[in-house]
Amino acid sequence: MNRQLLVISIGPVQSFIAAARKTEDLWSGSHLLSHLARKAIEFLFQKGEEQHRQVEMVYPAVTEDELKKSAPVTERDAASLPNRFVALITGEAGEVAELARETKEAVRKELIDLCRGAINHVFSIKPEDKPLYQQMYQQAERQVDSSLEFFWALEKLPDDRSFEEARSKVERRLAAVKNNRTYPPHGQNGLICTICGERDALCNEKLDDNDPIGKLRQKLEKTWKKRKGSFLKYEGEQEGEGRIQDGEYLCALCLCKRASRELFGKKPFPSVLEIAQDEKYYAILMMDGDDMGKWVSGEKRPDRNDEEDAPGHAMTQLDTYREISRRLSRFAKQTVPQIVQEYEGELVYAGGDDVLAFAPVKNVLSLARELRKAFSDPKRGLDRKATASMGIIIAYCKDPLYRMLNRVRSLEKKAKSFRREDGTSKDAFALAYLARSGEQREVVLPWLVDPQNPGEWTVSHLNYLIDSIKSEVSSTFLFTFSQSFLPLLPREANQEEGKLAVFGKDDPRNEELLEVELKRLLRRALKESDQSAKAESLAKSLVILHRLVPASFQFIQLMEILRILGVKKHEGASAKAG
Template sequence: MRSPSARDFRIASIPNRVTVVMEGTEEKVGGWLREVEDNVRQVFLDFCFQAIRRVFPHLTAEEYEWLEMMVEQQVQSFLEVYWVAEPYEPSASFRTVRERAERRLGALKNEKHYIPVSQFGLVCSVCKEREALRLAEIKETDHYGEIKRKTLHLWKRRAEKFQGAGGEEDDRRSGRIKDNEFLCGICLGKRVARDYFSALFGASVLSFPSVLEIGAGDYYAVLMMDGDNMGKWFSGERKEEYSQTSQKLARFAKEIVPRIVEEQCRGKLVYAGGDDVLAFLPTETVLKAAEELRLAFGDERKGLGHGATASFGVVIAHKKSPLHLVLNAVRALEKKAKQYSNDKTGQRKDALALALHTRSGEISEAVLPWMIGGEKVSQLLDQWINLLKTSLSPNFIFHFASAFAPLLHERHCPKWENGDMLATELRRLLKRSVKEGSHLSAQEIAHHTQVLLSLHEAVRSGYDFLYLLKILTFFKRSEGNGQ
């Protein structure tokens, strides 16, 4: 197996899941797999241990031993490694053997073994899940001030390069670890990852930009993609077919995704692992990126081929929003896109879930299928964004929401059932909301009304429809560069 190239490393395309055919007795194969698991855990431990040495270079041997013990407990509880071995005879169907192994692996992952870790100190400033590293033992009688003092005792001793600049400078841009940050062992390892990999590969590793540098406005977008029904694409009778599918996904992740995200849409790719993609993008290009990724994934030359679909979560958030909350939101949104279904059209999955998280804390969310009436939903949304920018006052959406929101009830009336009434009011409001100096013909108004009715039919509820209109208004404001 070849070592990953610098390009592979930059786009994080190294898989976390492998399927291999191994020759040997059950005992030998089991031993090899246990050795692989041990190596994975040890490499991750070393990754976290080196961060301790870099950030705190002047501790005693006893202090290093204390911190490494804390980190080891956190890593053992955090890192989950699962494997199964299934007998495979040359005459057997590869598909049958693989599916049997897949079911066993799924059952194993469902029976999670939690390693309890006692935690008494301050929580990590980043993940909010694990305890921040400290040197002193926390007693049951310690009050908050005493716990913080004991934690500060360690973090004040970090190396100069990891300290903030101080003064009135924007602390979001200064220092690798801010004065008010206390990290767990895993988050500390991530914070120092650049130094670790630069030393490991003998070359400078490009730093990831701050979200402040993504796009020109106060908002940015996080996109998450996941292929639909991937099991059927790995259901070939021969292992050669399995390898061909893996090669297609590898090419998509390593060549097509970076080209779309970074070259065409001015975004920053976090990872691309086959059918999984996570990227940060300017708000004005995120819809284009999602559309291009979806089309490429179903393309014979660029992706898996005809019939391959993918679901997307897209969160637009203020640049001051806590990043871990935005990432949690986009993960949840991508799952909602996966759960999309429409009984009237029979559509399942293959959806785009959009959410806008404003600075004030308001959240607007809508889930749409990629295709509506034979047209791409991204193009329908672009039509409306352009309409709001050129010919239509956003007051249209305000007046519509004021009139129709009171008619909704989450349980008894999730949607407006009287289509004729809805169409009539939409046409009336469209006519009244045309900007001075602009003109929309009766045919154009009829077309835009039909587009809105199609969007209403496709979303899960009337509230989703109202939220979608709010999101479109946001895009209209100089493509998200406004306040």
């Protein structure tokens, strides 16, 4: 029987996630996408049963049973299904294409239902009053039609050995479909949504093309004054939470996100203040596996264990892909949530190698290291040879969330472009601290001190230094050091490039000089006297870090970050940093 490889992608990711103003919007945007993916996969399985065709989810690796068992039952599960998936379905191309079109319709209906549910909930609409709200329901439906991105492509799979050829063909086809998409007009005739700025705000009053802007605003106000319960802000006996502020007018999709916790029956996602745990700073972490294209295409292959190596078990391309998919799904569904919870973080999404999480500042470096470690553990992650890059930002609670999200994304890219002197690249993290005052510190470091020695983690040196600053070293040491070190830096072309070169480039005496100076200052800065052994080991850690940073200027930035992290209350630290 013929088999077709079907790839589906659901969006728009950008407007579901990137426009988030609050952690809850961010969580609900990715949760909503994951929910729609679940609907699509459930629909494919269900139709497969009805039509007696085999449906295999190749990526993410999930069976019908597992999908049912993993039905969101926890109080607040993270989005765990990627918005892009690959299925293998028996049948002729025309039949599977029809199935794809039906799936699209099922997803569209689901999103419309969710939007209607959100309207009913926010405005407390009784069943008998629904006819009075037709205008908003219709507006929501039009907005779903003009916003939902459901793309699919398929390709015949003649046999398991030609999987890679079929897969790359179908991916190219999907990319072409995305490029040629047409945007149905949003049909703007009212005022724009105050959250996304893309679609019209929902309005239940009749709008006229000639309405002046003041009139439009009055009509919107009239609609939005009718919101109920926790969405309204009011004072008095029972204070309203104000989950929609006065003057906030939302489109159907943004409303759907705001009401997600009720629609999906979840506990609210904590705010950045709650995540920060009594501090004024919190951290965001974004991870992405390195060379995923090579893993997926079979150019990189996972190590095989003994049973698979038994004769007669030659793995086909499809087998390899299934195995990678299985490991990535396990990483996203089990490993990541466990680790994030262990370090008191909050997971927004984990889809394969992609992870987005929030964490208290004190735990973020250890959390990051454990995620990276687990990724190259074949029992919990992808493979011994697998590496990953990460962006980590330490941000002030009141700075706009969407800006921090953009920043952490660009940090992740910087980590990806990290290069060691020996030419190896990626497998790094970019760490930035954004002070309340607007000052910024940024450094890119590899995960491992030596790529040949998987036991020595850069983060362990950072933690050692931070702990020492907390207890034994006067934090002014780092400041004094910066003052005496800065004048020595190469500053010919660009002061941000190059390493310390008092004795000329690559002369080992540069490092010796650095170590001597560090030890001298550390001995003075250690709170207990006579701790030369301690001074020596701290200086050693710092020299190693200096060796790893791409430029000495970044080393100064790193010292500043260490000083800030080593001071217990980060509020105080930022004040001193000025």
